[in-house]
Amino acid sequence: MTSTNGIARLQLVAFDCPDPRALADFYAAITGWELDEDAGDWVQLRSDAGATLAFQEAPDHQPPVWPSSDRSQQAHLDFEVRDLDAGEEQVLALGARKTEVQPGESFRVYLDPAGHPFCLVLHPDAVTT
Template identity: 45%
Template sequence: MPGLTKYYGVTLDCPNPPQLAEFYQHLTGLKISYNTDDFAGLDGNGGPAMGFQRVEDFRAPQWPEQSVPQQFHLDFQAEDLDAAEKWVVELGGTKADNQPGGERWRVFLDPAGHPFCISTG
């Protein structure tokens, strides 16, 4: 089923989403499209979007040392979430137990355990 999803954007964990969104807004020229204390997003302007989500007790990645690995997850879009879920499972992924997105998005884990989301847009 190639083409069922398309790459939509990336979301980075952080302690202060508005601050990180402002940094990347200036760095990339993308416009802030959503902004709360817990989540901020940059409009991808036709390309991938960027999101920033608050994580309590955030520990910054240690680069290149990996005692604290990089924190982010990929976001994808699909027209039909049920079909996308079936496809993810067929590919070896799993649907995460915690599903905070309701009908707007679903959280999955890739075969290595990395989370990613699929939304309807």
């Protein structure tokens, strides 16, 4: 049974990382979102629609390993694009790394500069060649 009256509203998604500002800059370049708060050890990006990504300093951060059960990805972000090749070129130029394991054809898996996995997903209306 699902309820339309939840007990809470999602405020943000936060990522542990060694350099919050650098990781916020990386995701700002992908999303176009503006820097909302920079307290040094806590940095936030907010979209016009209210979605927020936060980055929290964790000096001993150990990035997840994908794919692995030792240090699983725990969470990841999907970004929709109309051209996977163009999107890939752009995120690699920002400092992302493409993973060796690519399990699908309609999406690609990358690691952000702090090692968190994220995907570029082909928009359902995009024409594939």
